Amino acid sequence: RKEVEQDPGPFNVPEGATVAFNCTYSNSASQSFFWYRQDCRKEPKLLMSVYSSGNEDGRFTAQLNRASQYISLLIRDSKLSDSATYLCVVNIMYSSASKIIFGSGTRLSIRP
Amino acid sequence: DTEVTQTPKHLVMGMTNKKSLKCEQHMGHRAMYWYKQKAKKPPELMFVYSYEKLSINESVPSRFSPECPNSSLLNLHLHALQPEDSALYLCASSQESSLGAEAFFGQGTRLTVV
Numbered sequence: 391r392k393e394v395e396q397d398p399g400p401f402n403v404p405e406g407a408t409v410a411f412n413c414t415y416s417n418s419a420s421q422s423f424f425w426y427r428q429d430c431r432k433e434p435k436l437l438m439s440v441y442s443s444g445n446e447d448g449r450f451t452a453q454l455n456r457a458s459q460y461i462s463l464l465i466r467d468s469k470l471s472d473s474a475t476y477l478c479v480v481n482i483m484y485s486s487a488s489k490i491i492f493g494s495g496t497r498l499s500i501r502p
Numbered sequence: 503d504t505e506v507t508q509t510p511k512h513l514v515m516g517m518t519n520k521k522s523l524k525c526e527q528h529m530g531h532r533a534m535y536w537y538k539q540k541a542k543k544p545p546e547l548m549f550v551y552s553y554e555k556l557s558i559n560e561s562v563p564s565r566f567s568p569e570c571p572n573s574s575l576l577n578l579h580l581h582a583l584q585p586e587d588s589a590l591y592l593c594a595s596s597q598e599s600s601l602g603a604e605a606f607f608g609q610g611t612r613l614t615v616v
Contacts, residue, residue, distance in 0.1 A: 422602035433592055433607040434545065477544055481602040487557030490535065490605050492544035
């Protein structure tokens with residue numbers, strides 16, 4: 391079983407739509423959680439960290455459920471510029487160091 | 503300065519060549535990472551350095567040899583690569599491995615093995 395699983399999509403939605411991405415993780419040693427965004431042929435960039443209390447940054451809302459080992463990202467009022475691959479990322483603590491592990495990514499296309 | 507700098511941006515090498523990828527950060531981060539990314543796939547972790555020591559090797563073939571000369575620099579030495587090693591190689595850094603902090607990525611080196 392993969393350590394971080396995501397719906398690969400693709401999601402193709404009209405501008406202004408609300409879209410939700412889900413992610414599950416399997417390792418209980420996971421200590422921190424993030425959503426990254428990656429544009430075509432570019433490096434991944436941090437979109438937001440994810441906290442148990444839920445957090446919001448403008449049109450983006452992230453949620454973490456530790457009991458269910460489930461992470462979500464909600465994008466409201468989507469813009470053309472939101473088109474990208476969204477990667478669920480988990481930091482897993484091991485004895486010597488921690489690993490930052492990526493989900494498979496969900497591709498989002500916003501159409502005019 | 504929240505930048506991770508990787509050189510070169512592009513590299514074409516033959517299967518008998520030896521080359522090195524370089525990564526530099528000046529954020530005072532003590533954890534540094536190498537990832538490999540193939541087209542339409544997520545980044546796959548290769549190595550983790552914590553306080554300049556190799557902490558995690560994800561069973562990477564020995565034709566890839568990492569080196570951390572100091573806290574700001576991370577190299578990846580390449581020797582006798584195969585065409586299937588062609589990929590985007592990403593370097594990342596984070597504050598400290600044990601803190602669970604986010605990672606900052608360089609722009610990557612796009613490697614082609616011919």
